[in-house]
Amino acid sequence: MKTLTLLRHAKSGWDDPVARDFDRPLNPKGQRAAAMVGRHMKSLGLAFDHVVASPAVRVVETLDQVSHGYGSDLAPAWDQRIYLASAATLLDVVHALPAGAGHVLLAGHNPGLEELVLLLVPDDGGALRDEVEVKFPTATLAEMTFAADHWDDVRAGAAMLTRFVRPRDLDPGLGPDTP
Template structure:
């Protein structure tokens, strides 16, 4: 089985005066959440053979902070198709992943990431949690078919869904 880890970019700064949404940076809480999630995944022993990410500024900054927490240098493949991608586009990207990669980290945006989890994952409590909300800096880990090209609707197992507030309550919606 292949392992697909989905990371939604961390909380971005809506107050920053940028001309394009693509250029919106993280805010301080987002930077802290991304690093916290990286540290948490390091503690779980998760590693990645391949990282594919949207080139949006907030995704780049998320990965920088996430890598710091993970304690690893990540060398993402920047894929413009991931910027605000639909679940159909994301599924195309997943199905085209090289079979030499066993553990892939895909980093992007909602609603596409949430919809991809709901498309791929079989029914269960974790899937229901994702359906309620896939907050910024959250991580979903799915086990998919033995070959990326065989990823099918409803056939993946959602083995983890971790929100920043699950790791550090101060990163929840009630805190600044």
């Protein structure tokens, strides 16, 4: 059995005067949300054998804040392929995950992460899948399990979505209508 947890980067600062999208940092709300998600991950007892992430500034800062809340460095492997990747590219990344890793955290961007969940979880995947289909907000966790022994065996429609946690589920003040 394999478990894949996806983490979308936290809310970034669109008003920051950076020259490249890649360099866009988190805004204060994003920093708070990421730390809250890290605390929630710790409270759930989540542990990862491997962490792989986009090297974009907003993902790096998200994982820094998540680590702060989690109480431990997640020590990600940075993978440029994840930056603004499609679901197909993300699936290639999943297929190449280390064989010995049973629970992996993949941190990146939308729409790729949302599309990956919708690809891997069957249409009749239940209420959580329906929520993903509506919106996969920033700093949200989605956890899927696979009845597979190898990451290369992960296929479309084969996942069970076991967790979908948005920052606003943890603190309503982190919802979309607050600064």
